[in-house]
């Protein structure tokens with residue numbers, strides 16, 4: 001089984017192992033949490049699950065137009081997280097070059113000057129060849145997109161948009177705060193500017209069937225994304241979804257169902273689109289139980305893909 005992974009894409013391009021360094025900027029938040037779009041966030045959101053070192057205080061809002069009083073703290077935190085992580089990556093994965101991955105919350109949801117400063121600071125770090133910015137499609141300004149369209153000419157630049165599903169009823173049910181038209185509009189605009197886009201999709205969302213998963217996949221590919229992340233829907237503690245799971249209202253996707261739709265997706269993935277993730281590890285997991293052991297989960301999926309991808 002030969003998957004065109006993002007690692008391979010980077011190795012072809014840089015002729016060495018390039019590894020993403022996940023960063024959580026203190027003060028950043030999400031419009032789906034702070035009330036600009038909604039409160040409470042997506043039903044599955046407990047952002048600390050994905051980024052344990054998350055700082056929860058001192059939010060920076062979009063309306064913050066004057067000097068950012070915590071920018072020095074944010075830059076210091078960015079550097080500290082980078083230098084704390086890199087020795088491990090060198091030792092464990094033989095990484096030589098890095099992409100700074102702005103991972104937690106919504107990393108284009110802050111005043112432009114703040115964003116520009118942080119992206120530029122990331123690019124000054126040693127052996128950094130690019131940045132990858134995780135965000136929502138309803139939270140990126142034209143000013144930021146224009147700036148990124150120039151930045152892409154001097155570095156390896158990626159924007160990672162959460163697509164999750166193309167079914168508007170599901171997006172409403174999970175309290176996503178935007179519809180698929182918004183996803184389509186923003187990704188199309190980003191691609192028109194020549195910026196690399198990675199799309200996240202989730203299989204196993206409430207009330208969805210195999211047909212929904214397939215539609216989400218084909219709708220996402222049709223937007224011209226360059227890379228994709230797949231994962232099953234996780235139920236973590238202290239989320240709205242946890243309540244629905246505990247009362248039996250939500251039933252997680254099974255390992256077999258997930259393996260089957262993942263295989264179908266990879267079979268239908270255009271050759272030039274790299275795969276960044278086929279599943280993920282998560283802290284505070286309640287369900288699916290088969291996701292509790294990440295290495296077993298990955299080994300099962302690899303065996304399944306090996307047996308079914310022809």
Ligand code: SF4
Pocket residue numbers: 030031032033040041042044045046047105106136162
């Ligand atoms: S967009 Fe991301 S950070 Fe915001 S509520 Fe949803 S999962 Fe949480």
